[in-house]
Amino acid sequence: MSIIRDVDHDTVATSPATRRPRSADRWLAVLRTPVGLSAGLLLAVVLVLAVVSPLIWDHSANAVDTDNILSGPSGKHWVGTDNLGRDIFYRVLVATRLSVGLSLLATLIAVVLGLILGTLPLLTGRVIGQLITAGINIAVAFPGLLLALFFAVIFGIGIKGAVLAIGVAGAPAFARLTQTLAAGIAERDYVAAARIAGIGRLRLLVRHILPNIGEPLIVNATIGAGGALLAFAGLSFLGLGVQPPSYDWGALLQNGLTGIYIHPAGALAPGVAVVIVGLAFNLFGEAVAKGIGLTATVGRVPLRPIAESRRRPTPAAVEADPTPGDVVLQVENLTVTLPGATGPLVPVRSVSFTVHRAETVGIVGESGSGKSLTAMAIAQLIEEPGQVTADRLSFLGTDLLSGSGRDHRHLLGRSFAMVFQDPMTSFNPTWRIGRQLAEVAAQHQRMTRAESMTRAVERLRAVRVPGAERRARQYPHEFSGGMRQRAMIGMGLMNDPALIIADEPTTALDVTVQRQVLQLMAQIRDENGVALVLISHDVAVVRQVCDRVLVMYAGRIVEDLRASDLSSSARHPYTRALVAAVPDMDVDLDQPLSVIPGRPIDPAQHPTGCAYAARCPLASERCATDDPELVTDVDGGRVACWHAGEPMPHHWQQIVTDREAVAAGEVS
Known part of the structure; x- marks a missing residue:
């Protein structure tokens, strides 16, 4: 693994001109106005x-x-x-x-x-x-x-x-x-x-x-x-x-x-x-x-408490996980239900997959396909009145659908880490970075204040944050985007987790910093044997760092295959369309980029049959009436399609050249 070298804008703090004023400065600024x-x-x-x-x-x-x-x-x-x-x-x-x-x-x-x-x-x-x-x-x-x-x-x-x-x-x-x-x-x-x-x-x-x-x-x-x-x-x-x-x-x-x-x-x-x-x-x-840039308003939005995951009715609760010791996460028929204006919405439907130790699993799909909701359900962060049901939701051999919620929080706090999409909202703006990292160790490892701060500095140093001791005393707004993302990864490593779920960790980062973050996560996986679930809409990123890829559409997994097979052996038309929509160095610059025609379905208006049928060039009458099951093929992959692996028609890559049609929302 090559040594990560930081670009200049990631090794310096935000300039004074763009730095967010501290509270005392903002209050003093009030007295400088005439009123x-x-x-x-x-x-x-x-x-x-x-x-x-x-x-x-x-x-x-x-x-x-x-x-x-x-x-x-x-x-x-x-x-x-x-x-x-x-x-x-x-x-x-x-x-x-x-x-x-x-x-x-x-x-x-x-x-x-x-x-x-x-x-x-x-x-x-x-x-x-x-x-x-x-x-x-x-x-x-x-x-x-x-x-x-x-x-x-x-x-x-x-x-x-x-x-x-x-x-x-x-x-x-x-x-x-x-x-x-x-x-x-x-x-x-x-x-x-x-x-x-x-x-x-x-x-x-x-x-x-x-x-x-x-x-x-x-x-x-x-x-x-x-x-x-x-x-x-x-x-x-x-x-x-x-x-x-x-x-x-x-x-x-x-x-x-x-x-x-x-x-x-x-x-x-x-x-x-x-x-x-x-x-x-x-x-x-x-x-x-x-x-101080605030508006004194009164609103109506109450916060609902965290929902407990609910088990579907089964004859008996599973007390222990009989799966092999290298299985970190096992999910069977995970479903998320949310209330809607016209009835219940099911944005995640019967999702099943397994993650092994030191394995990197990518989850790809368009916006609204249910990727992030799946991760939130696993982390038990779905709020009421949302409901989470599953036949099995097992983490490190512990059934998360039964038992004490306090024990589950302790297990997840020590062995589960989640890297969110926007690192700026992932940190408390009123706390210094070091204190936020130290809280994790103090909460779950019963470390003293000094010990937890020392570990926080060590973890910042481990994720290649230069000047870790100085950086630990700074606030989130004093970090650049790449540094905040690294600090977020460092927070996830405070308790030596067995699983890290990274939800769009490279969004809004430039390509150089994106490469550094991906290399860092791969290095952490290799050195510590951590299982990694990478959620992304970028097929190229997933293909680069993942061992296996789950393709989601309309809230369910439509294909499960090796990352190395994405370009050559994908069987589902949606997977092949996602790969074709990614430009490469050989793309014809004189031609418009390929797109997937149509738009994803509305969860409130789920069609009968295959959800992708309206956009699929291989769709038949059976696709419009029968929803295909996710079946395992001879190579160990899984696909949910009545026409899996069939050759695509010559005109399957539809090119949209009318920008007015795109602006009007006639295409996705």
């Missing part, structure tokens, strides 16, 4: 007044002067006095602490309750999660102030009741936001990788999901504080909030209304304070949202 700076300064002044005003002006605010009852603005009393002669200006300043403090406390309650409610569907079962989501949706449908009034009556009149009422009334909005953000993060590949590694739901939530949704929650909490301030002033104005002798801006506003026709400044001053401070919270929140 952010002005709102930030105003908010800072308000917070300072909230702290120092009662200490400095409390006596002046409570001093009774019966000689100046309801007096107008003057040099001595800037905005006049109230019905006991107390200075309204000082009272407005002193009320800042209670008004802002209680509003922030109510916002904190709303955020905490919203986080709990929004993340519960991730931790509970499907039924409980749906009930929680339905309750949140119902609560969000009601206006916030109406909910606050409702809860104020329940919790009672006074400061405690008002704080609880506003906090509970604001929780549904934060819960909805948390659900939406968590659902987006939970779909990332690094979360799926953590699940494969055996990370529990609570730890997955705390360490991988919440850190990535913190900033938008802070933005919405800042904006929500302005709304809480207004709601609290409204409750106090109605007599449901702060009670005498305490006072806030809402209470001052209510008192000022008694003499509004004689002394309008008494009601105007606390009203202006509410507007200014509420505006400061909202403007600062909007500035932060724009500064």
